[in-house]
Amino acid sequence: MAKLAHAQWSSRMGFVLAAAGSAVGLGNIWRFSYLTGESGGAAFVLVYLACVALVGLPILVAEWMIGRRGQKNPINTMADLATRHGRSRSWALVGISGVLAAFLILSFYSVIGGWSLNYTLGSVMGSFTAQDADASGAAFEGLLGDPETLLIWHTLFMVLVVGIVARGVTKGLEAAARVLMPLLVVLLLILVGYGATSGFFGEAFSFMFSPDWGALDGGVMLAAMGQAFFTLSLGMGIMMAYGSYLGEDVNLLSTARTVIVLDTVIALLAGLAIFPIVFANGLDASSGPGLIFVTLPIAFGNMVGGSLLGLAFFLLLTFAALTSAISLLEPVVETLEERTPLSRLGSTLVGAVAVWLVGIAALLSFNVWADVSILGLNIFDFLDTFTGKVLLPLTGLGAIVFYSRCLEKEEARRELAMDVYDYSLWNLLTKYVAPLGVIVVFLAGFL
Numbered sequence: 407m408a409k410l411a412h413a414q415w416s417s418r419m420g421f422v423l424a425a426a427g428s429a430v431g432l433g434n435i436w437r438f439s440y441l442t443g444e445s446g447g448a449a450f451v452l453v454y455l456a457c458v459a460l461v462g463l464p465i466l467v468a469e470w471m472i473g474r475r476g477q478k479n480p481i482n483t484m485a486d487l488a489t490r491h492g493r494s495r496s497w498a499l500v501g502i503s504g505v506l507a508a509f510l511i512l513s514f515y516s517v518i519g520g521w522s523l524n525y526t527l528g529s530v531m532g533s534f535t536a537q538d539a540d541a542s543g544a545a546f547e548g549l550l551g552d553p554e555t556l557l558i559w560h561t562l563f564m565v566l567v568v569g570i571v572a573r574g575v576t577k578g579l580e581a582a583a584r585v586l587m588p589l590l591v592v593l594l595l596i597l598v599g600y601g602a603t604s605g606f607f608g609e610a611f612s613f614m615f616s617p618d619w620g621a622l623d624g625g626v627m628l629a630a631m632g633q634a635f636f637t638l639s640l641g642m643g644i645m646m647a648y649g650s651y652l653g654e655d656v657n658l659l660s661t662a663r664t665v666i667v668l669d670t671v672i673a674l675l676a677g678l679a680i681f682p683i684v685f686a687n688g689l690d691a692s693s694g695p696g697l698i699f700v701t702l703p704i705a706f707g708n709m710v711g712g713s714l715l716g717l718a719f720f721l722l723l724t725f726a727a728l729t730s731a732i733s734l735l736e737p738v739v740e741t742l743e744e745r746t747p748l749s750r751l752g753s754t755l756v757g758a759v760a761v762w763l764v765g766i767a768a769l770l771s772f773n774v775w776a777d778v779s780i781l782g783l784n785i786f787d788f789l790d791t792f793t794g795k796v797l798l799p800l801t802g803l804g805a806i807v808f809y810s811r812c813l814e815k816e817e818a819r820r821e822l823a824m825d826v827y828d829y830s831l832w833n834l835l836t837k838y839v840a841p842l843g844v845i846v847v848f849l850a851g852f853l
């Protein structure tokens with residue numbers, strides 16, 4: 407891999423940070439908590455944890471290894487590796503559906519990133535001060551009902567993303583992530599502490615961890631698996647692209663474990679911070695995508711130093727969202743750059759404008775287009791559901807099947823530094839458990 411000496415992560419730490427920067431985002435705080443609330447709590451959480459361990463881990467390693475072998479963008483990597491192993495070039499479809507998923511996800515992700523920016527400003531202006539549940543709900547409803555304001559923040563968020571991607575300030579970003587990510591964890595811990603004094607911590611804890619299996623159906627399982635893909639940035643070629651910059655010396659398995667533990671801990675902390683506030687204020691846990699934006703301001707409005715903490719929290723959330731959004735734009739830009747005559751800058755602009763336009767359709771679905779529906783869902787819900795429950799699992803399935811059936815076994819075993827015994831277990835996991843898990847859950851979700 408000498409030829410790539412210039413294009414490698416500076417260190418294992420740099421790689422972990424970049425991968426964690428993509429993984430940790432709105433998915434951990436906004437999406438995890440609203441899905442948990444909507445899907446009845448613990449049954450969802452436990453299936454999600456099982457999916458992360460049994461499906462997410464193998465697929466993360468598979469995507470990295472495919473990327474490290476292929477050394478190209480996801481579409482070409484898949485096509486080249488397939489040819490090299492005597493398989494059909496249509497494996498490139500896995501890359502293509504990943505790029506489509508990234509495009510669609512970024513369009514609504516940016517709308518939520520915009521909400522986070524709006525709430526950052528809200529904390530500066532002191533709008534949460536002494537706010538009760540009704541006022542907080544009304545403020546959020548007001549935001550959703552106002553397309554111009556939503557548009558301004560969605561636009562600003564996309565401008566920030568483009569600004570960062572176009573200037574390629576990865577170095578600065580990595581350095582910032584080093585400081586900001588731990589800060590986010592500290593803030594979440596403070597919020598969990600606040601939740602612990604609310605008198606409803608026990609209730610929140612059992613909501614999240616003591617399952618009512620009656621609540622479990624195919625739909626909840628599919629949502630949990632979709633969330634495992636979403637939160638780990640899987641099924642989109644992103645981790646494949648990251649793997650292509652990876653040196654031979656990095657141990658994929660232990661690195662994957664580190665990233666996954668970090669990502670999961672942040673999601674669980676977010677849940678433990680949010681649900682006590684939900685229950686203490688008699689809010690509806692199943693209220694959907696607005697959950698954190700209605701609950702957290704109540705806490706910030708009523709705790710000592712709340713406006714400062716609120717400001718810090720929404721700033722950090724925005725930052726986490728930005729590092730994820732950058733990783734989402736990258737596959738789109740890379741594809742345009744390599745498949746059209748556009749330059750890097752041109753591709754970034756064209757890709758971003760297209761994403762921005764679809765995002766406008768998503769934000770209008772909260773107000774003027776509330777009645778427009780695709781398969782019974784409004785545009786926003788359709789984008790979130792279709793990508794999370796269909797595109798990501800299918801792309802991830804493609805990656806794990808390709809890894810376990812088409813790549814050379816012995817080489818993979820040595821690469822993972824496993825002995826024969828461990829590798830046979832790993833083989834079981836990657837060849838049967840993970841793919842069958844995805845297929846079964848996928849099918850059950852549509853019954």
Ligand code: PHE
Nearest residue numbers: 429431432433434637639730
């Ligand atoms: N994993 C990110 C999150 O949890 C979102 C994301 C999904 C980023 C897919 C890149 C790819 O917010």
